Amino acid sequence: MSITIIFFLGLFVAMIGVIPPGLLNMTAARISLKEGAGRGIMFSTGVCIVVYIQTYLAAIFARYLSNHSDIVEILRRVAFVIFVLITIYFLVLASKEEEVKKETEIKSKHGRLLHGMLLSALNIFPIPYQAYMTITLVSFGWMDFQKLSIVTYVTGAATGTFVMLYFYIFFFDKIKDRSFSSQKSMNLSIGIITGLVSLITLINILKEF
Numbered sequence: 001m002s003i004t005i006i007f008f009l010g011l012f013v014a015m016i017g018v019i020p021p022g023l024l025n026m027t028a029a030r031i032s033l034k035e036g037a038g039r040g041i042m043f044s045t046g047v048c049i050v051v052y053i054q055t056y057l058a059a060i061f062a063r064y065l066s067n068h069s070d071i072v073e074i075l076r077r078v079a080f081v082i083f084v085l086i087t088i089y090f091l092v093l094a095s096k097e098e099e100v101k102k103e104t105e106i107k108s109k110h111g112r113l114l115h116g117m118l119l120s121a122l123n124i125f126p127i128p129y130q131a132y133m134t135i136t137l138v139s140f141g142w143m144d145f146q147k148l149s150i151v152t153y154v155t156g157a158a159t160g161t162f163v164m165l166y167f168y169i170f171f172f173d174k175i176k177d178r179s180f181s182s183q184k185s186m187n188l189s190i191g192i193i194t195g196l197v198s199l200i201t202l203i204n205i206l207k208e209f
Contacts, residue, residue, distance in 0.1 A: 046116025
């Protein structure tokens with residue numbers, strides 16, 4: 001398979017994963033609105049550095065899982081429990097009355113770079129998501145587990161993440177005037193997304209019986 005196609009597969013898969021409003025893209029948009037696009041881009045760059053590492057680890061993990069189907073079934077059940085707990089956590093947060101907090105000001109662009117790396121490191125969703133997508137793409141014969149394919153795919157994924165964060169930064173200028181940008185709405189959005197993932201995972205588990 002052409003490395004160009006593999007690159008765009010990684011780009012497309014990552015963009016799909018970042019499209020739903022979440023902590024990272026909404027934070028990038030808010031930083032840009034409050035502090036300028038430059039700092040929003042630095043934050044996004046920090047996010048993408050970690051996403052690159054996470055996606056690479058996910059691809060290596062997927063290569064291992066492709067040879068151990070029994071482990072895949074166990075992890076699917078563990079993932080279901082984790083997603084349910086995360087769903088409950090964010091829905092409970094969303095149900096609480098939002099407190100007005102003054103955000104700590106980070107003046108340095110390098111500070112925003114580290115901020116993006118830290119926040120991205122706390123977001124572990126890209127690892128199981130990319131591991132699943134990598135296994136799926138390999139099963140379709142669209143890529144393989146050779147080093148060049150993995151590096152190309154990972155580079156595309158990091159690029160796709162940056163493209164989507166860039167979109168949020170420059171095309172959601174009105175987001176600050178909507179309640180959708182509040183932390184409460186973000187928690188609700190994340191809870192709904194993880195709830196849907198939990199439901200899909202449960203359906204896949206029940207199909208085994």
